[in-house]
Amino acid sequence: MQQKVPPTIEWSEADGGVVRMIDQTRLPGELVMLDCAEVECVAQAIERLSVRGAPAIGCAAALGMALAAWRSEARETEALKDGLRGARARLAATRPTAVNLFWALGEMDRAIEAHQGDPDSLRDALLARAQEIVQDDLQRCIAIGRNALELIPEGANILTHCNAGALATAGYGTALGVIRAAHGAGKGIHVWVDETRPLMQGARLTAWELCMEGIPATLITDNMAGYVMGQGRVDCVVVGSDRIAANGDVANKIGTYTVAVLAARHEVPFYVAVPLSTVDYDLASGDLIPIEERGREEVSMLAHRVSEPICPDVAIYNPAFDVTPHDLVTAIVTEAGVAREPYGDSLRRMRD
Numbered sequence: 001m002q003q004k005v006p007p008t009i010e011w012s013e014a015d016g017g018v019v020r021m022i023d024q025t026r027l028p029g030e031l032v033m034l035d036c037a038e039v040e041c042v043a044q045a046i047e048r049l050s051v052r053g054a055p056a057i058g059c060a061a062a063l064g065m066a067l068a069a070w071r072s073e074a075r076e077t078e079a080l081k082d083g084l085r086g087a088r089a090r091l092a093a094t095r096p097t098a099v100n101l102f103w104a105l106g107e108m109d110r111a112i113e114a115h116q117g118d119p120d121s122l123r124d125a126l127l128a129r130a131q132e133i134v135q136d137d138l139q140r141c142i143a144i145g146r147n148a149l150e151l152i153p154e155g156a157n158i159l160t161h162c163n164a165g166a167l168a169t170a171g172y173g174t175a176l177g178v179i180r181a182a183h184g185a186g187k188g189i190h191v192w193v194d195e196t197r198p199l200m201q202g203a204r205l206t207a208w209e210l211c212m213e214g215i216p217a218t219l220i221t222d223n224m225a226g227y228v229m230g231q232g233r234v235d236c237v238v239v240g241s242d243r244i245a246a247n248g249d250v251a252n253k254i255g256t257y258t259v260a261v262l263a264a265r266h267e268v269p270f271y272v273a274v275p276l277s278t279v280d281y282d283l284a285s286g287d288l289i290p291i292e293e294r295g296r297e298e299v300s301m302l303a304h305r306v307s308e309p310i311c312p313d314v315a316i317y318n319p320a321f322d323v324t325p326h327d328l329v330t331a332i333v334t335e336a337g338v339a340r341e342p343y344g345d346s347l348r349r350m351r352d
Contacts, residue, residue: 005212006033008167009051009059011131017070019063023050024167028208039068039087046094046101049199053168054242054278055137058100061091062130065108069123080119081112096290097251097321098242099280104133137170140275143335144174145181148238151271151331151338152182152189156235159192159225162253163205164240164273174240174273176209178333183215191217192234194225196253198299198318222255229266236269244272244279248326248343249286254319260328269330276334279347286323294318 009021014035019042023034034050036042042064045051051060068087074080088105095101111129115122152158158179165176172180182189191210196202203219210217220228228234237259243251250256250272263270283289296316300309332339332347339346 005031005166005209007171008056009063009170010134011063011066011127017067019060019067021045021051021060022167024052024205025050027167028204036064036067038071039064039090042067043090043094046091052201053164054098054100054240055141055169055174055275056167057095057098058104058277059130059134059137059170061094061101062104062108062133064091065105066123066127066130069126072119072123074119077115077117077119077122080122084112095292097292100242100275100277103277107133134170137275137277138172140277140335141169141172141174141177142181144273144275144333145172145177147335147337148178148271148273148333149181149185149187151236151269151333152178152187153235155188155190156182157190157192157233158182159194159228159234159237159259159268160206161194161202161222161225161237161239161256161259162196163201163209165206165209167205167209168240173209174275175238176206178238178271178273179210179215180213183213189216191215192225192228193217193219194222194255194259195219196255197222201253222258225259226262226265229262229268234263234266234268236271237263238271238273241272241274241278242321243283243289244274244332244347245283245286245289245326246279246281246344246347247285248329248332248339248341248347249289250324250326250329250332251286251289251291251321252324254322257322257324257328260324264328270324270328271331271333272324272329273333276336276347276350279334279351281348281351286325289321289323291322292320294320 012020018035165173336350
C-alpha cells in the first residue's frame with residue numbers, strides 16, 4: 001500500500017494563518033489534520049503527543065512563536081516582543097527532554113532580538129524563520145539518510161524502536177530516513193519494528209509509515225527483540241534520539257537502552273540517526289539529561305484502548321525516555337557525516 005501523506009506540520013494561510021499538523025493520536029485508524037489558531041493549541045498538541053518526535057517538536061515550537069506573533073494585536077514592536085515572551089514560556093514548558101524544542105525557541109529568540117523594524121515586519125520575519133526551520137529539518141533528514149547508506153549492507157534486516165520517521169520530523173525522518181534511503185537505493189532491506197510500549201509508537205506510527213511506502217516490515221513486541229537478534233535475523237539497529245549529550249550518551253524513547261544492550265550482546269551494530277540540533281553540547285553526559293515522566297493512565301489503560309484500567313490500584317512509574325551510554329553506540333549519523341568514538345571529539349568537530 002502506497003499513499004501520499006500530507007506534511008507532518010506546516011504553516012497554512014487558512015483562516016488568517018494557522019499551524020496545521022497531522023494529529024498523530026488518531027493514527028493509524030484515521031488521518032486527521034489539526035489546525036491551531038492559537039499558541040495554546042500548539043502547546044497542548046505537543047503535550048498530548050498530537051505532534052511528537054524531537055525535530056517535529058522543534059518545528060512546532062518555531063511555528064507556534066510565529067503564530068503568536070501573527071495573532072497578536074500589538075501595534076508597537078516592543079509590545080509585540082513583550083507578548084511573545086509569554087508564548088515562549090508556554091511552549092518551553094511543554095516537554096523537557098527533546099532539546100530541539102529549546103534549540104528552535106533559541107533560533108526564534110535571535111530573530112526577535114535582531115529585529116529593529118515595525119511589528120508587521122517582525123511578524124513576517126518570524127514566520128519566515130519558522131518556515132526556514134521546517135525546510136532545514138527536511139533537508140537535514142535527507143542528508144542523514146544519504147550519509148548512512150555506507151552503513152547499511154545489501155539485504156539488511158534493520159531493527160528500529162519507536163518512531164523516528166516523517167511523522168517525527170518535518171518529513172522523511174531520521175532513523176526512518178536511513179531506512180527510506182536504503183530502500184530507495186535498492187538495497188532490498190527488511191525492517192523489524194518494535195511496538196514501543198506503552199504508547200505503541202512503533203506499532204501505530206512506524207509500521208503505518210512503512211506500509212504506506214511499501215517498505216517490507218514485520219511488527220514484533222518489545223520483548224521479542226532479543227530473541228530475534230539471537231536467531232541472527234538482525235543486521236543492525238537504527239534509532240533516533242531526543243537529546244544527545246556532548247559525550248555521545250543518547251536519550252531516546254524508553255526501551256532503547258534495552259535494545260542497545262541486546263545489540264551489544266549479539267554484536268549487532270547500533271546506529272543513532274539525528275540532526276546536529278539534537279546534540280546538546282552544553283551537557284557533559286547523559287546523567288544530566290532531564291527525563292520526562294508521564295501520567296499513569298498511559299500504562300494502566302493499554303494506550304487508551306480499553307475503558308477501564310487493567311491495574312487500578314498499583315503504583316506506576318512511567319519515564320518516557322531512557323539513556324543509552326555512548327559505549328553502546330556504534331556510530332551517530334548526522335547531516336554533517338558519521339561520528340564515531342570518541343564522540344566528544346567527533347561531534348564537536350561536526351559543529352565547528
